Amino acid sequence: MLSGENIVKSVSDLLHQLYAMVGLSAFKGVLDPIVAAHVMFGFISVFVMFLVWMERKVSAHMQSRIGPNRVGIFGLLQTVADAIKLTIKEDIKPVHRDKIPYYIAPIIAFVATFAGMVVIPFDKGMVVQDLNIGLLYIIAITSFTVIAILSAGWSSNNKFALLGGFRSAAQIVSYEVPLVLSLVPVIMMTGTLRLGGIVEYQSQNHWFVLYQFIAFFIFITSATAEANRAPFDIPEAESELIGGFHTEYSGVKFAMFFLGEYIAVIVSSAVAVTVFLGGWLPPFAFLAFVPGFIWFMIKLLLVIYLVMAFRWTFPRLRVDQLMDFGWKVLIPVAILNILVTGFCVLFFGKGV
Amino acid sequence: MTNEELKTKIESDFKDKVLSATISAQKELIVVVKPESYLFVCQGLRDKSEYAFQHLSCQTAVDYPKENKITVVCHLWSYKYGHQITIKLDVDRANPKAPTLENIWKSANWFEREVFDLYGVIFEGHSDLRRIMMPEDYTKFPLRKDFADDGFIIKPN
Amino acid sequence: MGAVGHYFSSIVMGFWNLVIGLSVTTKYFLRMKTNTQQYPEERLPLPERSRSMIKLIYDGEKDQFNCVACMMCAKACPNSCIKLEGVRQPDGKRRVTTFKLDFSTCIFCGYCVEACGFDALTFVSEEYENSVYQRGSLLQDEQAMKWVRPAHLTPKTEEPAKVAAPAGATAGA
């Protein structure tokens, strides 16, 4: 039967045979993660390209336009063309930049978000490393982007970029709190931080979105804010700060910021799918013949569509209102949610 | 209030402060005021409740090189009564100076900057008399009739 | 309803209004109806009155321009972008010899066409791709502006010289 577990198993068997052929069996433990990272990178690159295309198509149809349709069928290769353009264009650098942070920032922005993909289970067993602190790891690693954005804003020696960097620092730090708080009830109910374990818990019960709709809403909102997406895109607010922190970046460096933003969207949507929407589980038991990773991708795309719809529907919040919203709405509601969940767990046991 | 009533009222209220008050062929009330009583008349027109010209609709200037004068023209409008009046003040063309209306109507700030920019009329007491349309290092006053044509203006055939 | 109730009701109402907004965009997304014209492939026919290109009408039968170089168009032009010369023909009528229109300063106001009393200038709505690679190409002469009226188009019955505006404009010289 076609399932993620079987695919991973056969691929790793094949790899191990390959190692044995070239006499590298002893380095199995080192080579496996490298191969996995490359596979993940390839997947992510293609998926981001698809997402960029999808975003442009979604926005186009929302606005009764056509969107990209010149390169490839339905313009599918448009992003490839854009990527080529970005890599071969001139890299314009401000003269008075602070050199080291200026170069490191895009790398951090990309790596920090990309590293989050390690613990995402696409299917049962189809995961690079199912850490037992998976949720904690993702939250920790993705908040590295604030360093990238702040250093990009600082080092560009541009007033708009600096404003964008400061805004981003305040924003990401504030929204980290509701993000974590919205996940706490789930952890309380499942008793595990391992993403695979959370999905397995949902396979025995219902999806968490049924119990924890409020937590789901809070998570999506703060994840959108974490990824600097509209309506929380104040660090790069186009109509105010032109490009925000990446005003002075061009070429490949800009592409890495761009990639980082989309990977952040993927990671946070994937966590939302895993934690609240049952991960690889089919919505009904009789649909189980469809492989799990396909269900995962369908759910992932639906969540990403939601995030895109936010961007193309809503106005942008002001910086102080953004803070108000985070601290005065999301955090109290999240704490209330934790309390209610705590009482439920106490009185009804883990199964609610 | 019709223009005629307004005219008689202004003539009686500001007897020695107004040079002339006429109703033009286009049925507009035009009042030419004496330079020294310009501010007084404007203040009165705004503050007296029977006039209530709260709105400075437009302020500009007209250049008359033959008569050697620049006329500063204000068009006032009353939202309360719906009447209109034109206030004129003649200033010397060689040494154009006029009191500012900025303290009466805020909107005069930019209007007067524009008149200063394009006609060179200096508004005494203005808080921020800088060029507004032309570059700050520009020396000429383009809307004066003797403005040297630097080749910028295409004359029609 | 106290402050707490107001707090929660405002959150719920706000959420509901967000959903209404999302439903509008999602409706358009699902409908997939586009308003785009894919220009080089799809060309819209411009309305007949469209002021897109000025042409000098050439009479194929008589092998001459209709223009008699009366200068009405040049006088009506607010930007003085029309320069023309004419010469008296042996048959006693003036005919245009050179006609130059500088499209870089032309604003397509239509006064020249309205001023023309001899059916010599016209707007052609079919030719609207007027961009050129060199600025100099915008200065067109009578050969570039030559246009033979197709048989299906009839000369305008309305007398253009009656139109009010250029009457005053002619005196502008």
Place this chain on the structure above:
Amino acid sequence: MTDLLLSQIKVNDESQFGTDDYVVNLGPQHPATHGVLRLIVKLDGETVKETIPVLGYLHRSIEKICENRTYPQCITYTDRVDYVSAMSVNLAFALATERLMGLEAPPRAQWLRMIFVELQRLASHLLWMGAFAGDIGALTPFLYGLRERERILDLFEMTCGQRLTYNYIRIGGVMIDILPEFVPKCRAFLDYFEPKIAEYEDLLTYNPIFLERTKGVGVITPEVGINAGVCGPSLRGSGVSCDVRKQQPYLFYDQVKFNECLETAGDCWSRYKVRMRELRESVSLIRQCLDRLEPGPIETKLPPVLKAPPASEIYSRIESSRGEMGIYLVGDGTVKPWKCKYRCASFNNTYVLDQLTRGWKIADIMAVLGSLDMIVPEVDR
């Protein structure tokens, strides 16, 4: 290079620990200033301390040009004064000239003018709505607004052949009569358009983020607004009845029924509401005008040479899409105006920007600027 420049900066002991304003230049090239308006903004963190508008980047000396053109030729330049609602400026100049010379357009021309000016108001407000929403961060309404605006421009193009600079409303009438199919097409458009307004309102009006961004932001009190010369929908948002169509009716505005849209709060949201309500009012106005359109001549018989009476002057006002549009003409007995002044709504509305944004955040500059509906060519002329 860097070191050289850094070494030139002298460290002043007194100012070493002092604070300085964070000065940013919004514009002349900036996505939110709708063209080439330049704002020098002094910031304290995110908070605006002062906004200094710098004008003149789009100054084309239209007033000087008009002094060198005949009256009909000036009409072509009025198109460029406010190219988003060119019909209104056309009308303003035509009316001013007619009043200066004692002419009057025939009834059919007047009704046509009303139809086109109100259509232009729709088009202008649609573009404004999109740009305002775009300034605040919602990008989709812009496309929706432009989509409907295109249909209006199609109607214009069908009638007068141009989509942006029409030169349609002339002295003594209009340029050309409408086509027979114009009236049904216009009615069809209005029927199509009216439900769309509800759609825009769904997207924006009660959206909590939009409310947060616009409610209570940039409040113009009636006193400040009147004194600073704010006009049009921007002042009507403060509850001041200032519609020239009601106050000094021109054309046949005294013969049709319409409400002056007034809101009382004076903030960005009120200005938005006023304009959205004006969309509906304009639709009903156009319907009434279409009903009352009767056959007849479209222009008066003009003298062969249009000359203003000597030493004549006129100040004529209309309500353009942006507010009070005044034309001051001085005639000297020749074919050219001695003086031609355009009093534009945007000029005064931009003046008040500094007062409205002090103490607010930098993002509010865009909200306020957008809600004032300023357009740079009209400010700079």
